[in-house]
Amino acid sequence: MHPSTVSRVLNGSGELNLLPATRQRVIAAAARLGYRPSALARSLRLQRTFTLGMLVPNIDNPLFPPIIKGVEETARSRGYNLVLCNTEDSSEREDEYLRVLRERQVDGIVIASSFMSDATIAELRRDHFPFVLVNRGSRGPDDLVVLVDNDMGTAEAIGHLVDLGHTRIGIVAGPQTTMTGQQRLAAAKAALRERGVRIEGSQVSVAEAFSEEAGYRAARRLIHGGVPPTAVFCANDLVALGTLRAAREAGLECPDQISLVGFNDISFADLFAPALTTVHVPQREMGELAAGLILAQIEQQPIPTRRVVLDVHLVIRGSTAAPARASERIA
Amino acid sequence: MHPSTVSRVLNGSGELNLLPATRQRVIAAAARLGYRPSALARSLRLQRTFTLGMLVPNIDNPLFPPIIKGVEETARSRGYNLVLCNTEDSSEREDEYLRVLRERQVDGIVIASSFMSDATIAELRRDHFPFVLVNRGSRGPDDLVVLVDNDMGTAEAIGHLVDLGHTRIGIVAGPQTTMTGQQRLAAAKAALRERGVRIEGSQVSVAEAFSEEAGYRAARRLIHGGVPPTAVFCANDLVALGTLRAAREAGLECPDQISLVGFNDISFADLFAPALTTVHVPQREMGELAAGLILAQIEQQPIPTRRVVLDVHLVIRGSTAAPARASERIA
């Protein structure tokens, strides 16, 4: 007599006519037997898993934990779980994870992984598989996207350095295989041009990853490639930390002899030596927004804006200062 | 004619007698139709989900991302996915997540969450549900556990401070509701006693969480509670960073006027101002070990040691120095 009745009681979708007595009996029995409904069977029947997949390039990168947290928190509050996938910047892994997530029939995928090929995303789009891109542009005008305004943040950063009086401003760019890397480099060049600062090729060095290590190597090339700049715009905070290390090794004290600006405002950016001046990015909020967007799509709720671009602003801390006077530097 | 044959071809568990022609036909058809097997149905039938659940107190705490990464990487390499659950140090959430993970029939649970009540764990144990504890002790002698040797690390840290000549050594302890917090405090007291350093009550302050903020508050109590110590042993690196901030606010320069030691060696500990002297904990390795243990249990492979206790050692960086001479301090 039970199976369906139990389902009705425990699922209890609104206006069901159930005798209170029956309900009590079921609940009591469930409690007594320690009954656990099988989410598996439920998902199979409903064709819904109440699960989101999330692809991140690297959990170790301090940019991502707050984003993950935002996604996870929003998902949890709405009854969803999160399958976390670390891609290590490998497109093979991205493809593999994407396959697995679809086989598991997750209800949607949050993609914070920046190296993913457009072809892979086009496939998701073609299949009408719900996904949202975080911190990564998209070719599809109808895609769900959460971005920060890289132009705005970069312009503020460069503007700050120019206002301080710097004229030899270097750029340690991010990987040009990522949209973020491309945008921030282009925006930096544009901002320099607009402020009338000349930029030669030697003043730009491209890091092959958004990591401290890659930033260090790129910064070394920049510093040893000619007259070192008095200020450097770094593609993100990890790159800035690498640049800081390279500068120190080259005997350039920061911010006295070289000023740095980063991007993202990672945790504890204010506790480094010196405190990082950087563009603040609301990482947690990005995660929450992304999860909100995709859950709305999954649950077919209205979506006001499919494309969220967040304003970002510079936070000035200890790592920037006016350039030392030439005489002092030479001395 | 197909369903089971398809299963045999695509699953292909070892010694099956299949006509190459049939196999080809199935594979071709699958490719043509873009067939995706349903992991859901598979799990329902097999009573295995190839999924691990993982509970962490807070992804934002830099201790955890490397551990998560280790778990995820090991899980992935063996065909498992990871459902990540952020408990925010709330036992209600822990319980809720644990319920959900069991309803989802994850094959095992990695528990890095330290506040979890023993009752909840006892329940898992009673039901023979596979789990492994990371960085958290256990009452069950047969539990799978991955720990670090808190006594060893703490003894080295205290020893270092004593060797430098410090005699007024404070302790900013971690929450005494956690095993880690208790162990490190007890070990610190024991080490001080052993080295003949007197410890009064006022020299110990307990942080109510393993966070920068809680560390800051606890350190303020310590510093303003009497004669400030010349050195402080902090329960972990976040607490140490909070202590650093409190010390600065009180006008105590580190390491000139006050020396600090932390625990965990979180990312970029060497880039703080000053670089953190801390006990190095192999976080990633802990995650890998934990995943390896639980997967072995799940797949019924032999388990050499159910209880892994890792050696840890102090990494001496810029945040410790010999105590300033009294005359200098007073001046």
Add this chain to the structure above:
DNA sequence: TTGTACGCGTTATCAA
């Protein structure tokens, strides 16, 4: 108001 029957997509087993 509750019970019955079916199907979600697999895989293990048995029959052919």
Add this chain to the structure above:
DNA sequence: TTGATAACGCGTACAA
């Protein structure tokens, strides 16, 4: 060597 059948545990339309 392959096809047929049952079962995993649930939700739902329909019958009672």
